[in-house]
Amino acid sequence: MTAIDNDVVKSDTTNAEGYHKFELGEFTFSRDEYFVYIGWPTGSHMMSIDAFLRALQRDVAWDFFYGIVNFDGVFGTMNHYGTVDIFAGRYNDSYRKAELDYSENHETPVIRETFKSILADWTNASFDPFASPHETGAAWGVKSGDNLAAVTRRRVAAARMVGVPGDEQIRTDESGMPVNRMFRDIDQSEPIIEVEPGFEGEVAAFNLFAFLSRSDVTWNPSVVSICKDSLFCPTTEEYILPIIHGNDRVEWFIQLSDQITWDVEDRDTGAVRSRVTMKAGDVCAMPADIRHQGYSPKRSMLLVWENGSLDIPELIASGKAPTYPVEF
Amino acid sequence: MGTPSKSGGVEKSAYTTVLGSLDSYDKGGVELINDDARHYAFSNIFEVASKSAPWEKVAVAKNFEYVLEAVRAEGTSQWRTAAHDEFVVCLDGAVTVELVKLDASPLAPDAGGSIALDGEPTGRPMGRIHLARGHQALLPSGAAYRFSAPSPAVLMMQTIAGPDTQFRWAEICQTV
Structure with missing residues (x-):
C-alpha cells in the first residue's frame, strides 16, 4: 500500500x-x-x-x-x-x-x-x-x-438555459440520447420559436419534458436554467435514491410526473419525522435539518430546486436563517 | 407479457406517464410521524392554479428572495419586465410568449422580481415563442414579455419575489 x-x-x-x-x-x-x-x-x-x-x-x-x-x-x-x-x-x-x-x-x-x-x-x-x-x-x-x-459521464450544467445558443443543447436520437423506455409516451415536439433578426441568442425555449425523457441516468440532477443563485435541477428517478441526502439548506421538490415517496428523518440522529408522497404537480420543501431518501416505482420526472448561494450553510448553522422555508 | 431486461427480470411492454393538469390532478401529502406539516409547505400547482384568478402570481416555493410562482394563464396578460433572467415552464395547455427589447428598462439593474408595465412597451420586437405542455422558455433580462392563452393553462415561473408575488401559504399548503 x-x-x-x-x-x-x-x-x-x-x-x-x-x-x-x-x-x-x-x-x-x-x-x-x-x-x-x-x-x-x-x-x-x-x-x-x-x-x-x-x-x-x-x-x-x-x-x-x-x-x-x-x-x-x-x-x-x-x-x-x-x-x-x-x-x-x-x-x-x-x-x-x-x-x-x-x-x-x-x-x-x-x-x-x-x-x-x-x-x-x-x-x-x-x-x-x-x-x-x-x-x-x-x-x-x-x-x-x-x-x-x-x-465518467459529463453532468449537464447550463450556464443560462438549455437550448440557448452556446449553452447546453437539447437531447436527440442523433446525439445518442434516445427516449427512455418508460417515457415513450412523452411528446417530443419542440416549441415553435419565431425570432427577429439580431435576437437569436435571446429568444430561446426547449421541451423540458422531452429533455428529461431522454436522460440515460437516474437520481442525477442536471442544471437546466439559472436565475442568479436559483437553480432548476430536474432529474429522472427510478427505484431508490442510492444515498440518503442530509440537507444543509432548504431545497424544494416539484414532482413533474408520476410519483415518488420520501422517507424523511432527522438529519443528525436519523429519527423518523415523516413520509411524503408526491404526485404530479405537488410541491414540497425539504427543511434544512432533515435527511431524505426517495422511492420511485416508475421512472418519474422530479424538479429539484436549489438556492446555490455559498452563504446559506453558515447562515443556517449560526441560526441567522431558519431551517424551514416559510412561516405561516 | 413483457420485455426481458439487462437485470434478468421482465419489464412491462409499455408504460404510461402520469402528468397533471387543471382538469386532472391527484394530490399526495405529508404523513406526519414526528413533525409539523407546515415545515414542508406542501401544495399542488394545479390546485393552486385552479383557485387563482388569471395571471395571479402565487408563490408555491420560496428560498430566500427566490420564488417559484404558479400562474393560471387565461386570455392575455399585462406586459411585464424584470432586470434579471426569468424562466417559464408550461405545465398544462398552450401559451404564446411575445418578447420586446425595451429601449429603456424602468428597473434598476439590481432590482429583483418582475413588474407590470403600463400600456404597450417601447422597443424592438424580439420574437414569439409558442409553448405547449412541458416546454420551458427564457424571459431575458431587460425584455418585456406578454403571455396569451386561448384556453386555461398553467405556468410555473422561476423568478425572484416581486411586488405582485402573492403569498398565500395558509390557503394553499397542508397544515395538519
Whole structure:
C-alpha cells in the first residue's frame, strides 16, 4: 500500500478478486465479490458493493453535492465547499452516544480523486451505477473489465438555459440520447420559436419534458436554467435514491410526473419525522435539518430546486436563517 | 407479457406517464410521524392554479428572495419586465410568449422580481415563442414579455419575489 498517484493512495497489488485497496487518511476501502469493507481507527463497516458504487457514483458526479451524502446509516461525506468531511457514524445516534463515530476533513481534490479511482477500479464492465436496476447488469464478482464511459459521464450544467445558443443543447436520437423506455409516451415536439433578426441568442425555449425523457441516468440532477443563485435541477428517478441526502439548506421538490415517496428523518440522529408522497404537480420543501431518501416505482420526472448561494450553510448553522422555508 | 431486461427480470411492454393538469390532478401529502406539516409547505400547482384568478402570481416555493410562482394563464396578460433572467415552464395547455427589447428598462439593474408595465412597451420586437405542455422558455433580462392563452393553462415561473408575488401559504399548503 504505497502507490501514490495524483494524491490517491492505493495498493501496489490487487487482492484475490482482482481489486485494489485504497486509503484516505485513516480510512481504508477494499472490496470482494459482494461487499465493500470500510475501516477507520474506531471501527469498521460493510456495505453491499452495488449500493456502495451507486452512492459513490452520485457523490463523485455531484462533487459532494449540498450538505451530507449518507451512503447508508453509517458512512458518508459532508461538503464544506473546498473541503469535505468523510465520516463513519457521525450522523448515527447510537454511534454518537457510544463515542464510536469518526470523521476526517480532506481537501476536496484529494477525496475527489480517491473516490474517482475507487469507482473506476471497482466498477466492472457489466455494471452501470447510474442506471436503474432493470437497465444494468450486476456489480458482483471478481474484477471483469471496467465501465469508464459510464462512470465518467459529463453532468449537464447550463450556464443560462438549455437550448440557448452556446449553452447546453437539447437531447436527440442523433446525439445518442434516445427516449427512455418508460417515457415513450412523452411528446417530443419542440416549441415553435419565431425570432427577429439580431435576437437569436435571446429568444430561446426547449421541451423540458422531452429533455428529461431522454436522460440515460437516474437520481442525477442536471442544471437546466439559472436565475442568479436559483437553480432548476430536474432529474429522472427510478427505484431508490442510492444515498440518503442530509440537507444543509432548504431545497424544494416539484414532482413533474408520476410519483415518488420520501422517507424523511432527522438529519443528525436519523429519527423518523415523516413520509411524503408526491404526485404530479405537488410541491414540497425539504427543511434544512432533515435527511431524505426517495422511492420511485416508475421512472418519474422530479424538479429539484436549489438556492446555490455559498452563504446559506453558515447562515443556517449560526441560526441567522431558519431551517424551514416559510412561516405561516 | 413483457420485455426481458439487462437485470434478468421482465419489464412491462409499455408504460404510461402520469402528468397533471387543471382538469386532472391527484394530490399526495405529508404523513406526519414526528413533525409539523407546515415545515414542508406542501401544495399542488394545479390546485393552486385552479383557485387563482388569471395571471395571479402565487408563490408555491420560496428560498430566500427566490420564488417559484404558479400562474393560471387565461386570455392575455399585462406586459411585464424584470432586470434579471426569468424562466417559464408550461405545465398544462398552450401559451404564446411575445418578447420586446425595451429601449429603456424602468428597473434598476439590481432590482429583483418582475413588474407590470403600463400600456404597450417601447422597443424592438424580439420574437414569439409558442409553448405547449412541458416546454420551458427564457424571459431575458431587460425584455418585456406578454403571455396569451386561448384556453386555461398553467405556468410555473422561476423568478425572484416581486411586488405582485402573492403569498398565500395558509390557503394553499397542508397544515395538519
